[in-house]
Amino acid sequence: MNKLEVNGLSKSFGSRQILKEVSLSLETGDMFGLFGRNGSGKSTLLKCMMGTLRADALEIKFNGREISASEVISAKRIGFLPQDPFLPKEMKVRNLIPFIFPNGEDQDKIFYSPGVAAFDGKIIGTLSAGELKYLELIILANLSHPFLLLDEPFSMVEPKIIELVKDLLLSLRKTKGLLITDHYYSDVLEVANRSLLLKNSTLLEVESDDDLAAHEYLKIRKE
Numbered sequence: 001m002n003k004l005e006v007n008g009l010s011k012s013f014g015s016r017q018i019l020k021e022v023s024l025s026l027e028t029g030d031m032f033g034l035f036g037r038n039g040s041g042k043s044t045l046l047k048c049m050m051g052t053l054r055a056d057a058l059e060i061k062f063n064g065r066e067i068s069a070s071e072v073i074s075a076k077r078i079g080f081l082p083q084d085p086f087l088p089k090e091m092k093v094r095n096l097i098p099f100i101f102p103n104g105e106d107q108d109k110i111f112y113s114p115g116v117a118a119f120d121g122k123i124i125g126t127l128s129a130g131e132l133k134y135l136e137l138i139i140l141a142n143l144s145h146p147f148l149l150l151d152e153p154f155s156m157v158e159p160k161i162i163e164l165v166k167d168l169l170l171s172l173r174k175t176k177g178l179l180i181t182d183h184y185y186s187d188v189l190e191v192a193n194r195s196l197l198l199k200n201s202t203l204l205e206v207e208s209d210d211d212l213a214a215h216e217y218l219k220i221r222k223e
């Protein structure tokens with residue numbers, strides 16, 4: 001069982017405060033959903049946790065031991081799916097996999113993942129947005145990092161693959177803790193064991209569509 005704690009995360013851009021003393025704690029087996037309107041600061045929160053964006057204030061602890069934000073990537077405790085593609089565009093999928101996973105067994109896990117055979121001969125830059133997102137997610141899922149932050153894992157992915165992604169996320173919960181943000185709110189609510197809404201720079205607990213509507217994240221259509 002691993003534990004990741006974020007305490008007192010604050011971040012402003014100029015005079016605009018995006019995050020105000022945000023705290024959260026994630027354990028192995030957790031899958032938290034993170035919601036918020038466009039521009040509310042979800043990506044900012046994830047980037048500050050990864051150390052790719054400097055927070056104004058932040059304490060991160062892994063299993064009770066503090067790690068500085070600048071060490072998060074090298075410590076290999078947290079894997080991150082950013083919103084924008086991060087794989088090298090020029091390589092073929094089948095050449096990239098051994099580059100990231102030297103071990104043959106690990107490579108097989110990727111190559112034999114559902115749906116990968118359909119595009120493993122392609123050059124990464126020619127993959128569709130959905131194929132690329134799915135490939136990135138499968139690569140992250142097979143890293144040993146005990147926590148994953150996923151920024152929009154469902155976006156651009158076709159409905160059948162969304163179901164595969166949900167199965168994958170649920171299987172990852174057995175060994176990892178996950179924090180997922182995506183505007184595909186019903187898919188996130190379905191797999192998450194706890195959901196949070198970022199509003200007015202702070203996190204609120206939410207449980208359902210009705211809660212999200214009450215906080216003006218979505219509008220429920222009346223028949």
Ligand SMILES: Nc1ncnc2c1ncn2[C@@H]1O[C@H](COP(=O)(O)OP(=O)(O)OP(=O)(O)O)[C@@H](O)[C@H]1O
Nearest residue numbers: 013014018036037038039040041042043044045083
């Ligand atoms: N480097 C930056 N400099 C100035 N403002 C920024 C910077 N990065 C983000 N912002 C602003 O901070 C706010 C939060 O952005 P962020 O990308 O975290 O939102 P988000 O909740 O992830 O939105 P979305 O749902 O659209 O992806 C936005 O108003 C954005 O314009």
